[in-house]
Amino acid sequence: MYEKERAKSSTHFTFGISVDCVVFGFDGSDVKVLVIKRGTEPFKDFSAIPGDLVHEQEDPLDATKRVLNELTGLKNIYLEQLKAFAGVNRHPLGRVVTIAYYSLIKIDDYNPKPSSWATDATWTSIQDIKEMAFDHFEIFSSALNRLQERVRRRPIGFELLPEEFTLAQLQDLYEKLLNQTFDKANFRKKILGMDLLIPLEKMQKAVRHRPARMYRFDSERYADLTKRNFHFEL
Amino acid sequence: MYEKERAKSSTHFTFGISVDCVVFGFDGSDVKVLVIKRGTEPFKDFSAIPGDLVHEQEDPLDATKRVLNELTGLKNIYLEQLKAFAGVNRHPLGRVVTIAYYSLIKIDDYNPKPSSWATDATWTSIQDIKEMAFDHFEIFSSALNRLQERVRRRPIGFELLPEEFTLAQLQDLYEKLLNQTFDKANFRKKILGMDLLIPLEKMQKAVRHRPARMYRFDSERYADLTKRNFHFEL
DNA sequence: CAATTAAAGTGTTATGATAACACTTTAATT
DNA sequence: AATTAAAGTGTTATCATAACACTTTAATTG
Numbered sequence: 001m002y003e004k005e006r007a008k009s010s011t012h013f014t015f016g017i018s019v020d021c022v023v024f025g026f027d028g029s030d031v032k033v034l035v036i037k038r039g040t041e042p043f044k045d046f047s048a049i050p051g052d053l054v055h056e057q058e059d060p061l062d063a064t065k066r067v068l069n070e071l072t073g074l075k076n077i078y079l080e081q082l083k084a085f086a087g088v089n090r091h092p093l094g095r096v097v098t099i100a101y102y103s104l105i106k107i108d109d110y111n112p113k114p115s116s117w118a119t120d121a122t123w124t125s126i127q128d129i130k131e132m133a134f135d136h137f138e139i140f141s142s143a144l145n146r147l148q149e150r151v152r153r154r155p156i157g158f159e160l161l162p163e164e165f166t167l168a169q170l171q172d173l174y175e176k177l178l179n180q181t182f183d184k185a186n187f188r189k190k191i192l193g194m195d196l197l198i199p200l201e202k203m204q205k206a207v208r209h210r211p212a213r214m215y216r217f218d219s220e221r222y223a224d225l226t227k228r229n230f231h232f233e234l
Numbered sequence: 235m236y237e238k239e240r241a242k243s244s245t246h247f248t249f250g251i252s253v254d255c256v257v258f259g260f261d262g263s264d265v266k267v268l269v270i271k272r273g274t275e276p277f278k279d280f281s282a283i284p285g286d287l288v289h290e291q292e293d294p295l296d297a298t299k300r301v302l303n304e305l306t307g308l309k310n311i312y313l314e315q316l317k318a319f320a321g322v323n324r325h326p327l328g329r330v331v332t333i334a335y336y337s338l339i340k341i342d343d344y345n346p347k348p349s350s351w352a353t354d355a356t357w358t359s360i361q362d363i364k365e366m367a368f369d370h371f372e373i374f375s376s377a378l379n380r381l382q383e384r385v386r387r388r389p390i391g392f393e394l395l396p397e398e399f400t401l402a403q404l405q406d407l408y409e410k411l412l413n414q415t416f417d418k419a420n421f422r423k424k425i426l427g428m429d430l431l432i433p434l435e436k437m438q439k440a441v442r443h444r445p446a447r448m449y450r451f452d453s454e455r456y457a458d459l460t461k462r463n464f465h466f467e468l
Numbered sequence: 469c470a471a472t473t474a475a476a477g478t479g480t481t482a483t484g485a486t487a488a489c490a491c492t493t494t495a496a497t498t
Numbered sequence: 499a500a501t502t503a504a505a506g507t508g509t510t511a512t513c514a515t516a517a518c519a520c521t522t523t524a525a526t527t528g
Binding site for chain 2: 014054056057060081082083088095099
């Protein structure tokens with residue numbers, strides 16, 4: 001089998017490798033995605049998922065972090081690879097294999113560097129994403145699916161909220177992400193019962209009704225529980 | 235952003251693209267994986283996951299089907315992409331990005347063509363997989379993880395069994411796949427309660443005790459239920 | 469400043485799923 | 499005919515979840 005590899009690697013083909021990253025955020029009401037508007041052909045004026053070519057001596061994961069940092073001004077972002085999209089005709093100008101990622105950011109921290117991206121990047125509600133350039137709609141759908149699976153079984157929803165948040169905010173996020181409603185009392189019991197949230201003294205401010213308690217996600221505790229075979233669900 | 239793409243695509247890099255496919259089977263006692271023994275350097279005599287380079291005008295999914303057909307003699311195999319493995323130094327001889335897949339086959343149907351593969355391919359129990367060439371152990375682990383996730387939430391276990399099977403065989407498969415035991419009575423109630431199995435008249439043969447009823451997976455019924463928002467679990 | 473508002477936060481019960489385990493049945497072998 | 503070994507069933511206790519009513523609290527309003 002390796003002989004084959006050798007034989008063919010003498011006629012090494014030319015593929016372009018790119019990364020594309022679906023960036024999710026939550027503005028308190030809607031789950032949003034960062035999309036850019038293309039300025040040139042092909043697909044001029046279409047929406048697209050941010051991405052870039054991978055350098056010759058670059059790990060695609062690093063390339064994605066690079067793009068993400070230029071795009072949002074952030075580091076240490078939650079990031080997971082989705083899969084590769086590599087159809088023969090996905091890019092009109094040549095063979096480009098893209099490795100797709102998705103990432104979750106706290107939208108309040110979003111602070112793009114003044115770069116080529118800044119002007120064109122806009123937060124778009126996930127319901128409003130329709131057509132996109134290339135096969136980017138498929139990539140987006142695939143990212144949303146993966147996020148919905150993950151969010152049920154891993155406590156990653158917090159990546160989309162501020163460090164400190166109320167249970168109502170959390171419930172809201174889950175409802176919007178999963179397109180489903182939860183009973184308030186039951187939702188609280190379930191979440192608090194997991195013992196993953198640290199209740200703070202601080203209360204919500206500037207609301208015209210009883211202010212809610214603020215919480216913070218306890219990541220050490222989660223790491224601990226994981227070792228003891230705990231499994232987050234819903 | 236597209237300007238960047240253009241700028242860089244003028245200095246289009248050379249990447250090799252390969253596919254690797256983790257092929258699972260179940261021999262009645264153990265979950266196994268098809269591994270090949272490398273005949274040449276690097277990693278001579280190491281075990282490896284079967285794969286090949288992707289041709290210039292070939293879809294990676296088709297490339298995988300091609301490899302799989304050469305390797306097993308089968309078509310229409312259950313096949314899912316895992317993700318891309320693309321670290322800079324994963325291949326000592328040059329930059330190769332691999333798109334990893336996993337597939338499930340009915341081991342009784344395994345019937346390799348007399349090709350370069352045949353001699354070297356062996357079924358190895360998943361517990362016995364240790365070192366492998368390149369980053370193939372990582373690919374294998376990742377495939378096993380994915381399979382374990384999927385098998386709990388999709389009725390794909392049947393892809394590993396003969397068309398007709400007993401409930402004990404099914405339970406055995408699940409226990410080996412998930413490394414866990416199930417109560418017989420409860421397992422049966424759960425599975426039969428889903429109404430996804432067609433009981434056959436045929437009974438098990440040549441056993442020195444009460445013969446078990448044979449069943450067949452009802453894929454039309456599953457397609458139907460899926461539309462009605464049914465979700466398989468465990 | 470008492471009444472009102474709107475959401476925060478809690479308690480209670482009915483229902484259903486699951487786990488645990490004992491039991492009966494059946495064909496083949498001895 | 500007795501024995502064996504696994505097939506296959508039934509019963510109950512326990513726990514998780516869903517549904518819903520209720521109490522509490524700070525800010526706003528007239």
